[in-house]
Amino acid sequence: MERADFFQQSYIRRRTAMASKPWEGILKYKVPNPAFVDKPEGEDTRKSEQRRREVWKQRTRVFDPETVRTKTQAMQALAAWKAEEERDAWAVDALMPVAEYVERYIDSREAAGELEASTVCDYHKSAKRVSEAFSKLPMRDLDRKGVRAWKDGLVSDGLAPSTVTKALRLLRMVCEQAVMDGDLSDNPCQGVRAPSLGSGKRARNALSDSSMDRLMTALEGADNTPFSTAVQLAVRTGMRQGEICALRWRDVDLVGGHIHITHAIGQNGGQFYVKAPKNEGSTRSITISPDLGNVLVARKEAVEDALASGGMRRGQRGYEAAFGALFVVGSIDGSFYTPTILSREWKALAVALGIVDTEGKRATFHDLRHTYATLAISQGQDVAGVAGNLGHSQISTTLNMYTTSKERSKASAMGAVEKALRGHAPARVIPLRGNGTDGQRPLDF
Known part of the structure; x- marks a missing residue:
């Protein structure tokens, strides 16, 4: 190239x-x-330089x-x-050493404004894995055998498959750029397989039926707090955790019945910030169901009451703009719930109520997103529509990641197949001998 x-x-x-x-x-x-x-x-206080x-x-x-x-x-x-x-x-x-080449690649893309701060942070973490093995090796001497040995070493060291995959993905992108720039004749990462994400990683799953019963009962009697609203949004829309935390009232159209997802919460080290969504498909609108509408109306009234107690009331100049800038899952001082706080409060609730997934493991907040998708698909909703609500660009992602593996669902599927087969004419059954023939002629498979 x-x-x-x-x-x-x-x-x-x-x-x-x-x-x-x-x-x-x-x-x-x-x-x-x-x-x-x-x-x-x-306010932008930067100097021109x-x-x-x-x-x-x-x-x-x-x-x-x-x-x-x-x-x-x-x-x-x-x-x-x-x-x-x-x-x-x-x-x-x-x-140039591979490690230095990788760092320059990250710096170049960051300087060009191509990367979010959270992505830069993740890339630098992965770059450390590269540096540990390739701090002195010239870029031109990097080969497939060395990359494979490095990847296998990370796995042997007990790193999570997702961590190894991220490091390998970064090195692959850097090497692809090196090929384009003429520093490598081909990409040494090609043909090096990432470890299976299933090994050592908790499977994505939905909440069990009994856990859903306990959760919905608890939500029914809960106050209109930021946390309870976040849980309702997750299980009723499938929104990502960062999207829920970044949702502002100006993005909620209660009259038109839509939620407009335009931002998410990113993390750079220990700092959280508002950023663009995960990808282009993540910017989307979701229809507000009647039950969710009731939840949001109640939450809005609670926020308005809190503002009124501080002297801010509807009809005052600038009220609508100020209210619209507030986070749905946040405080009247303008702050938002971070994903870390949300996960911490969810863990406490899951432990208290015994909320588990279909495999009996304690459910995470992210499992509410899986639960939404599983319920929607199991109720016969159009998969393309479910994928759109989830912000997936590929329908296969929705099907592969969010269909349930419950024994009851598998049994139901087998029953449906049996029912369909009964609609066809039965085949002629001929008893077989031990040698696989019917005594008249060999069987032709």
């Missing part, structure tokens, strides 16, 4: 300060700005006035010099 030019601008000019006024070539390129500061929440993700650098060369006299000759000299500099620039990259 053709690589992008290292030098993004090139031109010539006369060096008028010198007596002979020779031609001069200029090559310009961009590098990450070390002074860059990401846009803060609220802190706003640019990248800054320009340049190299210059004065051409020999004896051999480069005309503009055409200067353009030819510039092209030859640029090609030479390009080769040297990329040759240095190929000799």
Whole structure:
């Protein structure tokens, strides 16, 4: 594949300060700005030099006035010099240690604004796994055998399959870029299989029927708190935990009957922040069912009462905008519930009520999302519609991840097949001998 030019601008000019006024070539390129500061929440107080993700650098060369006299000759000299500099620039990259190459890849994409802060944090965690094994190995010497041995070593060290998969995925992306840039002839990660996510990982599952009964009974008598509202949203819409925490009242259309999912909560180290949803398909609208509508109306009234006690009432100037900016699962001071707090409160509830999944394991908050999908599909809802509500771009993701494995459901499926088979004419049954024949002719399978 053709690589992008290292030098993004090139031109010539006369060096008028010198007596002979020779031609001069200029090559310009961009590098990450070390002074860059990401846009803060609220008022932007950054200085001008802190706003640019990248800054320009340049190299210059004065051409020999004896051999480069005309503009055409200067353009030819510039092209030859640029090609030479390009080769040297990329040759240095190929000799760069794999670990450093990976870090530069992350920094480059971050500087270009292509990555969320939470993604950058995850990438750096995975990069540490790469650095532990490839801190000195030149990028050009990385091969498939080495990648496979590294992956197997991570598995042997007892790392979770998902952790190993993330590290391998990052290295694969970096190597793909290296192929595009000409630093590798092919991707050494191709053909190296990630560990099965099923090994050592708790299976995604839905709540058991008895647990659902206990949960819904508890919710029926619960106050209109942020936590109870979050649980209702999860089990009735299948929204992700971060999407629930980031939901604002301006995104809830109680008149039109829709929830507009436009943001999620991300995490960068120990800091939580509002960000765009997981992917393009995650930005979506969900229909509000009558029961969920009642829950949201009650929650809204509780928030309005809390505001009124502090002197803010409907009809006052700026009230609607201020109310719309509040988080549904949050406080009247403008703060939101973090996924960590939500998980902690859910764990306490699950332990107190004995809420488990269909395999008898304590249910997580994320299992409410699986429960929504399982209930919707088992009730005959269109899978494409369920996938749309969940924010899945592929229907197969919904089917593979969220169909239930309950014994009752499997037995029901077998019964349905038996019923369908009874509608067909029975085949002629001939008793078989021990040698697999009916005594008249060999059986032809």
